[in-house]
Amino acid sequence: MQYRELIKGEEKLSVLGYGCMRFPQTNGKINEEETEKQILYAIKEGINYFDTAYPYHGGKSEVVLGNILEKHNMREDVYIADKMPSYLVRTDKDIEKFFNTQLERLKTNYIDYYLMHTLDSLAAWERLKKFGMIEYIEKWKKEGKIKHIGFSFHGRIEEFKKIVDDYDWEFCQIQYNYLDENYQAGTEGLEYAYAKGLGVIIMEPLRGGSLSSNVPDKVKKRFENYSKDRSPAEWALKWLWNQEEVSVILSGMNVLDHVKENMRVASETHPNSLKEEEIEVIDDVKEIYKELMKVPCTGCNYCMPCPFGVDIPGAFSAYNDKYFFDDKMAGFKYVGFSSGITGGKESGANLCKACGKCEKVCPQHIKIIEELKNVDKELDSKLMRFGIKVFKKIKRI
């Protein structure tokens, strides 16, 4: 494992951070046994940065991480990053309540890296300041309850710069990967924050997994043209670690093989080590993706649950798949999974009532209502949906 200083002169963090947003699950619940195995393996192999947040896994991510570290007496062996759920703060008392809950859940009395979660504008930060956020975090820092202060960001580059300039942050966390160079903070934001002395943590390095799994044939071919042994995930991670401004990359690894594979790449890639022809491969792949992608959904699930039952990320994933793979069966598959034929609830784009709840929280600022109409138009078959309804009735599903 390689280590880089996130904040100049401070502790060295493993370049691969463990994202606790996507722990392995069984029947919709965290599989604690499997999670424990993976976390212990990761620590043994040198990962020392664990990133969680108040809402991950409905509040259970902090709890499970805290339990594992306590059980193995490993709290001192790792750095924990956690986040104030900014969007839930309504009064100054909320701030204290959330923070104390987090310490309790994590079974610790300090958090190493504490972030304002998912700020999208200076206004969002101003709102927190009105509740006395600065006074709270600085007090906690003085008391040793917080070691470093930062923010995570999903918004436009102009707003990112304003937030960076508004406070003496030590670090920030941005979405960044080879498809998002000009999206949200992007390369400009990365370089801006770095030049101002902030450490930069990277989230969504594989764009919610879309850069590693279900990779379009055209992309695969371009990669394989260069080397048959390098996976698409490896290309995406190498592209990031090649940049000296990047310190820690967070990866939500829910399969042990992913942990192992990412750790191998992490130990092999150094800043400015990619050859010119390798950069060219990535440039070609970017172009291919741009031609194929319909909706920039990362599958983060912030928009869920929809009060009317729409599986929003599922709809966009099916929609993108149709274009990534030129899949003629995409509509058939989509109606199949969204009609609840196997016993689940219906979850198709056709259920959208345009209430707007999801659009307010989507960090990618996707026009969800409009895009769902496109999904409905291009993927849905009313005849097939009707047929499935009749079938379900007969079979009493």
Ligand code: SF4
């Ligand atoms: S706008 Fe549509 S998809 Fe979004 S929350 Fe409302 S009903 Fe659900």
Ligand code: SF4
């Ligand atoms: S639509 Fe937006 S909020 Fe919902 S999963 Fe996709 S990126 Fe996340």
